[in-house]
Amino acid sequence: MDDISYFKKILGERGVVQDEEKxxxxxxxxxxxxKGSSKLMLQPRTTEEVSQILxxxxxxxxxxxxxxxxxxxxxxxxxxxxxxxxxxxxxxPKFLHFMCIFSIFGCHCRICFWCRFIMPLDLGAKGSxxxxxxxxxxxxxxxxxxxxxxxxxxxGLEAVLANGTVLDMLASLRKDNTGYDLKHLFIGSEGSLGIxxxxxxxxxxxxxxxxxxxxxxxxxxxxxxxxxxxxRKLGEILSAFEFLDVNAMNLxxxxxxxxxxxxxxxxNFYVLIETxxxxxxxxxxxxxxxxxxxxxxxxxxxxxxxxxxxxxxSFWHIREGVPEALMKAxxxxxxDLSLPPEKMYELVEEMRTRLGSAANVVAYGHLGDGNLHxxxxxxxxxxxxxxxxxxxxxxxxxxxxxSISAEHGLGLMKADKIHYSKSPxxxxxxxxxKKLIDPNRILNPYKVLPSSxxxxx
Amino acid sequence: MDDISYFKKILGERGVVQDEEKxxxxxxxxxxxxKGSSKLMLQPRTTEEVSQILxxxxxxxxxxxxxxxxxxxxxxxxxxxxxxxxxxxxxxPKFLHFMCIFSIFGCHCRICFWCRFIMPLDLGAKGSxxxxxxxxxxxxxxxxxxxxxxxxxxxGLEAVLANGTVLDMLASLRKDNTGYDLKHLFIGSEGSLGIxxxxxxxxxxxxxxxxxxxxxxxxxxxxxxxxxxxxRKLGEILSAFEFLDVNAMNLxxxxxxxxxxxxxxxxNFYVLIETxxxxxxxxxxxxxxxxxxxxxxxxxxxxxxxxxxxxxxSFWHIREGVPEALMKAxxxxxxDLSLPPEKMYELVEEMRTRLGSAANVVAYGHLGDGNLHxxxxxxxxxxxxxxxxxxxxxxxxxxxxxSISAEHGLGLMKADKIHYSKSPxxxxxxxxxKKLIDPNRILNPYKVLPSSxxxxx
Numbered sequence: 001m002d003d004i005s006y007f008k009k010i011l012g013e014r015g016v017v018q019d020e021e022k023x024x025x026x027x028x029x030x031x032x033x034x035k036g037s038s039k040l041m042l043q044p045r046t047t048e049e050v051s052q053i054l055x056x057x058x059x060x061x062x063x064x065x066x067x068x069x070x071x072x073x074x075x076x077x078x079x080x081x082x083x084x085x086x087x088x089x090x091x092x093p094k095f096l097h098f099m100c101i102f103s104i105f106g107c108h109c110r111i112c113f114w115c116r117f118i119m120p121l122d123l124g125a126k127g128s129x130x131x132x133x134x135x136x137x138x139x140x141x142x143x144x145x146x147x148x149x150x151x152x153x154x155x156g157l158e159a160v161l162a163n164g165t166v167l168d169m170l171a172s173l174r175k176d177n178t179g180y181d182l183k184h185l186f187i188g189s190e191g192s193l194g195i196x197x198x199x200x201x202x203x204x205x206x207x208x209x210x211x212x213x214x215x216x217x218x219x220x221x222x223x224x225x226x227x228x229x230x231x232r233k234l235g236e237i238l239s240a241f242e243f244l245d246v247n248a249m250n251l252x253x254x255x256x257x258x259x260x261x262x263x264x265x266x267x268n269f270y271v272l273i274e275t276x277x278x279x280x281x282x283x284x285x286x287x288x289x290x291x292x293x294x295x296x297x298x299x300x301x302x303x304x305x306x307x308x309x310x311x312x313x314s315f316w317h318i319r320e321g322v323p324e325a326l327m328k329a330x331x332x333x334x335x336d337l338s339l340p341p342e343k344m345y346e347l348v349e350e351m352r353t354r355l356g357s358a359a360n361v362v363a364y365g366h367l368g369d370g371n372l373h374x375x376x377x378x379x380x381x382x383x384x385x386x387x388x389x390x391x392x393x394x395x396x397x398x399x400x401x402x403s404i405s406a407e408h409g410l411g412l413m414k415a416d417k418i419h420y421s422k423s424p425x426x427x428x429x430x431x432x433x434k435k436l437i438d439p440n441r442i443l444n445p446y447k448v449l450p451s452s453x454x455x456x457x
Numbered sequence: 458m459d460d461i462s463y464f465k466k467i468l469g470e471r472g473v474v475q476d477e478e479k480x481x482x483x484x485x486x487x488x489x490x491x492k493g494s495s496k497l498m499l500q501p502r503t504t505e506e507v508s509q510i511l512x513x514x515x516x517x518x519x520x521x522x523x524x525x526x527x528x529x530x531x532x533x534x535x536x537x538x539x540x541x542x543x544x545x546x547x548x549x550p551k552f553l554h555f556m557c558i559f560s561i562f563g564c565h566c567r568i569c570f571w572c573r574f575i576m577p578l579d580l581g582a583k584g585s586x587x588x589x590x591x592x593x594x595x596x597x598x599x600x601x602x603x604x605x606x607x608x609x610x611x612x613g614l615e616a617v618l619a620n621g622t623v624l625d626m627l628a629s630l631r632k633d634n635t636g637y638d639l640k641h642l643f644i645g646s647e648g649s650l651g652i653x654x655x656x657x658x659x660x661x662x663x664x665x666x667x668x669x670x671x672x673x674x675x676x677x678x679x680x681x682x683x684x685x686x687x688x689r690k691l692g693e694i695l696s697a698f699e700f701l702d703v704n705a706m707n708l709x710x711x712x713x714x715x716x717x718x719x720x721x722x723x724x725n726f727y728v729l730i731e732t733x734x735x736x737x738x739x740x741x742x743x744x745x746x747x748x749x750x751x752x753x754x755x756x757x758x759x760x761x762x763x764x765x766x767x768x769x770x771s772f773w774h775i776r777e778g779v780p781e782a783l784m785k786a787x788x789x790x791x792x793d794l795s796l797p798p799e800k801m802y803e804l805v806e807e808m809r810t811r812l813g814s815a816a817n818v819v820a821y822g823h824l825g826d827g828n829l830h831x832x833x834x835x836x837x838x839x840x841x842x843x844x845x846x847x848x849x850x851x852x853x854x855x856x857x858x859x860s861i862s863a864e865h866g867l868g869l870m871k872a873d874k875i876h877y878s879k880s881p882x883x884x885x886x887x888x889x890x891k892k893l894i895d896p897n898r899i900l901n902p903y904k905v906l907p908s909s910x911x912x913x914x
Contacts, residue, residue, distance in 0.1 A: 153605075168883070174827050175823075177860070177864055178867055179646075179906065181645050184642075188637070205692060236733070278693060286739070403632065410636060420635075426639055432893055
């Protein structure tokens with residue numbers, strides 16, 4: 001029996017996709033930068049089906065690429081050559097205590113409508129990303145400053161190993177110190193150690209009062225000081241602290257329809273501050289006092305508080321629309337860096353000096369978490385531009401002990417750049433763990449770790 | 458050159474302890490339940506010294522037990538036979554951005570006095586525990602409900618592997634998705650995979666307003682409902698939700714000098730609710746409204762708000778004094794369980810039925826995190842009592858998908874009980890990882906994992 005017949009036996013006709021158009025979509029990443037040539041997409045509906053597929057693939061040394069919403073930015077979720085791919089499907093999440101258990105065969109919901117709790121994660125890609133992919137890539141997003149990373153909020157998970165073994169780590173407990181906490185190996189390993197099939201996640205209570213301010217600062221130092229002040233003065237209600245520079249703002253205003261500048265004149269920097277709390281009057285009082293003081297001290301030169309849900313949504317649209325605007329503007333070189341906040345904008349300025357008029361250097365991101373999205377927009381991709389950006393951007397980040405991937409992961413794009421952020425000893429141990437858990441290297445090959453290290457170990 | 462001469466060459470005379478009294482202390486655990494016969498304690502002062510010691514021990518297959526403050530409750534930090542032991546020493550922590558970097562050779566400080574930030578961790582053992590031990594055991598404590606587990610707040614660490622390799626994972630970044638997040642292997646593995654030598658930890662801003670209420674409830678269902686209400690009504694300012702039952706209260710009042718009941722009559726349950734926020738007037742208003750409503754609805758039958766720092770300290774002393782009171786009361790069987798909150802007290806009641814008048818069943822713990830400290834106090838240890846408790850307590854916990862060690866770890870006491878909370882596949886993978894990283898099993902042997910599984914793999 002050939003491979004395809006075997007897969008049809010397990011999944012039925014429905015679960016084995018050979019339609020060219022669908023394959024083409026699944027073979028191409030969100031950025032349209034990476035393209036594989038997989039001839040087959042599998043759509044399992046249960047953990048048992050995933051297990052059977054992997055066991056078979058492992059025995060035949062067939063490579064597999066797990067794919068969720070295919071919203072990744074580093075080529076992690078598409079085949080590179082002719083690996084198999086699959087996508088995750090729909091299933092109803094089950095609510096339990098203070099946490100939700102999501103199946104990867106589950107819905108995309110960000111909020112448990114059945115209860116009064118929320119997902120501790122909010123991403124620009126929220127309309128299409130999937131929970132299995134979120135966990136596998138340790139997705140960060142807009143509310144990490146408040147709710148922390150998924151390493152803190154994922155309570156348990158179920159993963160299928162390359163040999164088909166189902167690892168049930170699906171505790172829904174807040175605390176559990178019985179042995180090594182293996183789930184963390186699967187959070188952020190981009191599907192290269194196992195396929196995450198179920199997730200139990202801590203869901204914070206949904207609080208009634210949410211406020212959003214859209215502010216202008218004239219220099220980066222003011223943005224930074226504003227962050228320190230916000231952490232102190234807004235303390236427990238601060239739920240997002242995002243920034244974009246004037247280049248990002250100009251792009252958004254130019255390329256996105258129906259968006260308008262909430263402020264009457266242009267400024268060098270824009271900051272979005274969101275608060276979330278349990279009592280509207282208290283939160284308003286804190287936020288207004290904070291804004292008054294920030295205006296008085298000159299940290300903030302202009303600003304507006306969202307008055308209703310439409311304004312809230314349009315303020316967020318400005319910040320969340322930057323990636324889309326960049327895509328519309330032409331070629332874009334994307335970097336996702338963690339840097340000490342005081343160093344962050346130095347890199348942007350150095351990059352502008354290096355590139356001159358050849359490209360538009362755009363900066364935005366999760367300032368509250370020290371996460372810069374550095375984007376270089378140009379009419380088209382050229383070797384000359386790339387050579388001015390790389391390896392400079394990685395070397396600069398490494399020199400300041402930053403991370404060359406704050407939240408996007410390494411995927412295919414940065415697998416061989418890992419040494420800029422990790423020591424040789426750490427990379428060596430990662431390779432040994434990969435070899436232990438996936439000895440035939442069938443799971444998302446060519447991603448995360450450099451092939452050179454994997455073949456050595 | 459014999460082993461001791463070699464260690465003296467590396468550490469100097471000062472770092473090699475053979476004094477019987479000191480060895481006796483280090484060989485005995487806090488509970489005085491476990492006793493090793495190690496003849497040697499090493500006190501390295503730098504990572505390099507730790508590395509040299511481990512490299513040597515690994516080459517000679519000498520077993521090593523890492524020991525910090527020796528405050529563990531499961532026999533994890535003392536030698537079982539004649540393994541080497543060592544303790545951590547003093548060094549000044551280095552402050553950086555929003556996080557502190559602590560060396561295990563560092564001080565015990567819970568608060569960075571140099572700055573306006575706090576440790577995201579507070580334990581009963583805070584006077585003597587050490588940061589290396591806290592991280593190695595994934596210590597939980599009183600504020601986990603607010604700041605989450607160390608898997609969320611530890612940003613980076615440095616660990617020395619059995620073969621002396623120093624793994625530098627000491628990023629101080631909030632976000633870093635470059636490869637597998639290896640630090641989690643060392644958080645909670647109780648020194649069996651490596652020795653944690655430095656820790657970089659996220660320190661939340663120190664907020665100015667802290668309030669504490671000491672409340673009485675008449676039944677367990679009310680405690681539970683009160684928790685749900687507190688999560689909703691106090692939302693973002695809730696920083697601790699602890700409980701003790703009347704048996705715990707009686708013990709504390711009987712055995713601890715100078716403590717008095719803050720309430721005028723006895724009640725079945727007591728709850729401590731702490732809030733931490735940035736504005737005193739707002740927090741007081743929320744807390745008072747919450748208390749009024751809880752009294753009106755009958756959830757709370759009596760209660761008092763701490764009026765000054767002395768009252769705060771004496772309320773906390775009641776809760777934190779339970780372990781000490783238990784030690785003074787005689788023999789004590791200690792269990793540290795995670796259970797679904799609605800099931801938690803059922804176990805306590807079943808245990809009382811089983812034991813009758815033979816023992817005093819005492820319950821307290823971190824109700825906000827679903828963590829019950831179930832303690833059985835008796836005049837002395839007897840097989841008859843033990844056989845009524847075990848394996849019943851583990852079986853019951855396992856049946857309800859709880860954890861047999863919420864925060865204390867497995868140590869020696871529960872290494873062979875791991876299957877009650879973890880699947881065979883998970884335990885197998887843990888053993889494989891142990892074998893990969895510490896093939897000669899020199900690091901804290903006989904702890905965490907059952908010997909039977911380690912010798913199989």
